Amino acid sequence: MSKDMYTTALKNTLTEIKKICPDINYSFIFTKDGAIIAGDGEADDTLMKKAVHSFQSLAEKAVAIGGLDALSINGEKGKLHISRINDMYLVVTTSPNADTTYLHSVTNVIVPTVLKLLENIAPTPLKSMPMPSQQLVVDTITGFFAGDNVQIDDTHLKEWSQQLDGKDVNEVEIETIGGKKTRCGVKKISDPKQQGKGLVLMPEKTCRALEAKKGELVKVKPIES
Amino acid sequence: MPAKNKLEEKIENLHASLESIKARDEIIGYILRDPKSASVDIKDPSKIIDYAVLSSTVLDSGEYMTSTFELGKVNHIVIEGGDVKVLSLTTGDHRISVFMSKNVDHDAICKSLRLK
Numbered sequence: 001m002s003k004d005m006y007t008t009a010l011k012n013t014l015t016e017i018k019k020i021c022p023d024i025n026y027s028f029i030f031t032k033d034g035a036i037i038a039g040d041g042e043a044d045d046t047l048m049k050k051a052v053h054s055f056q057s058l059a060e061k062a063v064a065i066g067g068l069d070a071l072s073i074n075g076e077k078g079k080l081h082i083s084r085i086n087d088m089y090l091v092v093t094t095s096p097n098a099d100t101t102y103l104h105s106v107t108n109v110i111v112p113t114v115l116k117l118l119e120n121i122a123p124t125p126l127k128s129m130p131m132p133s134q135q136l137v138v139d140t141i142t143g144f145f146a147g148d149n150v151q152i153d154d155t156h157l158k159e160w161s162q163q164l165d166g167k168d169v170n171e172v173e174i175e176t177i178g179g180k181k182t183r184c185g186v187k188k189i190s191d192p193k194q195q196g197k198g199l200v201l202m203p204e205k206t207c208r209a210l211e212a213k214k215g216e217l218v219k220v221k222p223i224e225s
Numbered sequence: 226m227p228a229k230n231k232l233e234e235k236i237e238n239l240h241a242s243l244e245s246i247k248a249r250d251e252i253i254g255y256i257l258r259d260p261k262s263a264s265v266d267i268k269d270p271s272k273i274i275d276y277a278v279l280s281s282t283v284l285d286s287g288e289y290m291t292s293t294f295e296l297g298k299v300n301h302i303v304i305e306g307g308d309v310k311v312l313s314l315t316t317g318d319h320r321i322s323v324f325m326s327k328n329v330d331h332d333a334i335c336k337s338l339r340l341k
Contacts, residue, residue: 026294050293058286058304064275065324066307073287074303075296093294 006118010038013114021106023098025078029111032087051091055082072100085112132163133221136200138212150174151201152220154188160222169222174200176218180210183223232317239319240264242338246323253309253324256280260318267324280322283313301335314338 014027018040028039030052039048055071062068073080079100080093090111094103134156141151150172160169172186184206189195200220202212212218243255247266254267256277267273287302301314305327312331313322316338323334 047293051290054286054289054293058282061275061279061282062304062306064272064279064306065304065309065311068304068306070303070305072303073291073296074300075291075298076300077295077297080290080294080296093296096297 007038009114009118011040013110014038014040017106017110021094021098021103023094023103024092025095026091026093028091029085029088030091032089037088048091055089083108085115088115132160133219135217136198136220138207138214138216138218139194139199139201140207140214141201141203148203148206149185149187150203150206150220151187151189151194152199153195155196156220157186157188157222164222164224167224171223173221173223174202174206174210174212174218175221176210176212176216178211180212182206182210186222235317236319239316239321239338243321243323246334246337249329251326251329253326255321255323258320276322276324279311280313280320283311283322284315284320287313303331 010029014029018024018027024040026040026043026047028043028048029037030048031037034052034056036045036048036052055068058071059068069084071080071082076096078093078096079098080091081100081104082089082091083104085108090107092103092107094100134152136152141147152172157169161167170185171183173181173183175181189199189201191201194201200218202210207213210218239257243257243264243266246252247255253269254265254276256267257264258280263277265273265277267276283302283304287299291297291299299315301312303313304311308327310325310327310329310331311322312325312334313320314335315321321338323331323338325331325334
C-alpha cells in the first residue's frame with residue numbers, strides 16, 4: 001500500500017469520526033517523531049505543525065513521568081485531547097461541552113482498529129527511525145584554520161552513518177540546554193589529544209551564535225544528506 | 226485592608242488544600258508557584274528538578290496550544306505518563322501542578338482546588 005493510500009484511509013477515518021461526533025473541530029494524526037500523517041482537512045498545516053512542535057517539547061520533559069501517553073486541555077472555549085495510539089498520536093479539539101467520554105470511546109476504538117487493519121494489509125511506510133543524537137561537551141577551536149565546521153569523534157560519525165543505512169554524515173544540528181539551535185558542517189576531530197573525550201569542538205563564532213560556553217553540554221544530531 | 230486579607234486568606238486556603246491533597250497515599254506531591262516564590266513538596270526529592278521543569282513546560286505548552294486552537298482561557302491541563310499523571314492549573318497568579326498516580330480522579334482534585 002502506498003503512503004498516499006495509507007494517508008487517505010486515515011483521513012477518511014477522521015472525517016467519518018467527525019460525522020458521528022459533530023462536536024469535533026479539528027482532528028489529525030502525527031507520528032512519535034513529529035511527522036503529520038493525516039488530518040480531517042479542517043486544520044491547516046501551520047496549525048498542526050505548531051501543535052506538534054509544542055507537544056514534542058513537552059514529551060521531551062515528560063521522560064520524568066515515564067513518557068507522554070496523553071494530554072488534555074480544558075479551555076473555556078474548547079477542549080483539546082492528544083492520545084497515544086501505538087507509535088502515533090491522535091489530536092482532537094472539540095467544543096467546550098463535548099461529551100469526551102463518548103468521544104474517547106469512539107476514537108479509542110475506531111482509530112486503533114483502522115491502524116491495525118492497515119498494518120495487517122501492508123507494513124506501514126510511515127514509521128521512520130528517530131534520528132540518533134549524542135550529548136557532547138563544548139570545546140572551542142581557535143586559530144586561522146578553525147573554519148566553519150564543528151568536529152566530533154569519528155566513532156559517532158561512523159555509528160550515525162551505520163544507523164542511517166550507510167549515508168555519510170556531513171552536517172549536524174546542535175541544540176543547547178537553553179533551546180538555541182544551529183546547523184553546521186561536521187568533521188572528525190583531527191587533534192588526537194582531543195579524541196575520545198566526548199567533545200564537540202566548535203569555532204568561536206558558532207559558540208557565540210549558540211551562546212554556548214566551553215564545558216557546557218549540548219545535543220548533537222546528524223542531518224541526513 | 227479587606228481586599229488584601231481576602232487574597233491572603235485565599236492563598237492560605239490553597240496551601241491548606243494542597244497539604245490535605247498531598248496527605249493521600251496516591252499523591253506524589255505538588256508545586257505551587259507565584260511570581261515571587263515557589264512551594265515544592267515532592268515525596269521523592271531526587272525528582273524535584275525534573276518535576277519543576279515539567280510543571281513549567283506543561284503550563285507553557287498548554288497556554289501555547291490553547292492560543293493556537295483558540296480554546297480560550299485554560300481551566301486545567303492534564304498529562305498522563307507511563308506511571309504518573311499531572312494536573313496543572315492557574316488560579317490568580319498562582320501556577321499549581323499536582324503529581325499523582327494514574328488511578329486518581331483528577332477532576333475531584335481540580336474541584337477541591339478551585340472551590341477554595
